[in-house]
Amino acid sequence: MKTITTTTALGTYLVRLGDDNVVLGQRLGEYVSRAPELEEDLASANTSLDHLGMARYLYTYAGEAEGDGRSEDDFAMLRSEREFTNAMLVEQPNTDFAHVLVRQFFFDAYQVPLWTALAQSTDARLAAIAAKGLKEAQYHLRRSSSWMVRLGDGTDVSNERAQAAIDALWRYTDELFESDVVESELEADRVAPLSSSLKDAWVETVDRIFETAGLARSEDDFQTSGGRDGTHTEHLGYLLAEMQWMQRSYPGLSW
């Protein structure tokens, strides 16, 4: 089943990117006060706010693109689990520090080529959003890459836990590179790249960092997908319940 949540391809596409960013931002926000050191709490909060900021730009533009008057809050706070079209990778839980960083590394290695391509979009506003996102993503990738090397090349325990996180999250990586009719339509107008075209850059980054870090791709190559159609792992519902309950309990509440 294909759930088109907005009336235009551009709107649908922007909501997907917004969903990726708001869900990952929420996950990183949850992690504040739970990182192994205060400094990593700060880094997590900073990264979270970068993703949240991108989600706001993307949702606001999506609302204008679809023309139904939906606001950024309508997208983030008033849609249910089946209406979220984020990739399943970003909703995976903060099992431990290694899971948080591996999830981030996989996503950063995807976002850098994504924003690089979108910065060349024929849609000037999307290109401007992407140019801003690219600078943030490049820093995120630098941080998560260096942590991959530290965890992989650190102690036996850190290597083991990093590899366990890779094995657990590997199955959610192919989904980032699936293309569909929405992307084909945008690609024809050179508004957005096909996600499949981003995979080579991702593989190159992952292999290079894994080699330095003494880590390996998962031996289990099973892959799953469905997030872009609104089919998610069980974790997303709990995340949204926590994120949305205030707005659901007190509709229209604002600071």
Add this chain to the structure above:
Amino acid sequence: MSYEVPLAPGEQPDNLDGEATSAHGWPLWEVFVRAKRGLSHTHVGSLHAPDAETAVQNARDGYTRRAEGVSVWVVRSVHIHASDDASSMFEPFEDKPYRHPTFYEIPDEVGQL
């Protein structure tokens, strides 16, 4: 003498080789931020990090997130050597006001120094 680095609860003293010696704690680093080109790096505080690269990244998140800087230095706190005994080090200068340039007539042509 060297600067006494306060230890976190459970933290063991570091050795000077740049390696953390405890399972609990990362070593302490002092952070210096240059606010803009042409100004000196200024001490802004300290943080914990396992190595220099991570210390720079943590300094970025802890001390420059409101666009306070264009450059960051980090130095292991154990490498800072501080003065001691202020009475003999600095008090002797307090009764030597003639070392301030206030006893000279400044020619008008000089203008504002």
